[in-house]
Amino acid sequence: MANTRQSQKRARQNDARFEINKARRSRIRTHLRAVEEAIATGNADTAKAALAAAQPELMRGVTKGVLHKNTAARKMSRLSARVKALNV
Known part of the structure; x- marks a missing residue:
């Protein structure tokens, strides 16, 4: 448990x-x-x-x-590649 006033405030924050x-x-x-489900259904417009x-x-x-x-960029890259593959 936090003892000082400063540590109590930090705990609340x-x-x-x-x-x-x-x-x-x-x-x-x-x-x-929602993107994953749209890809699973195969509906390209909904996925886009x-x-x-997202x-x-x-x-x-x-x-x-x-x-x-980099995590967000990786997720976007992989999802957009999967959505793009639906159009082919």
């Missing part, structure tokens, strides 16, 4: 930030799942729309510090 980041991660995962909605969420996760930029 950490708890608040954890909840915010948890919500952000969940939102990102929801968008990624879902990918277009990209800003991923990038927002990077700017907010929830994801590393």
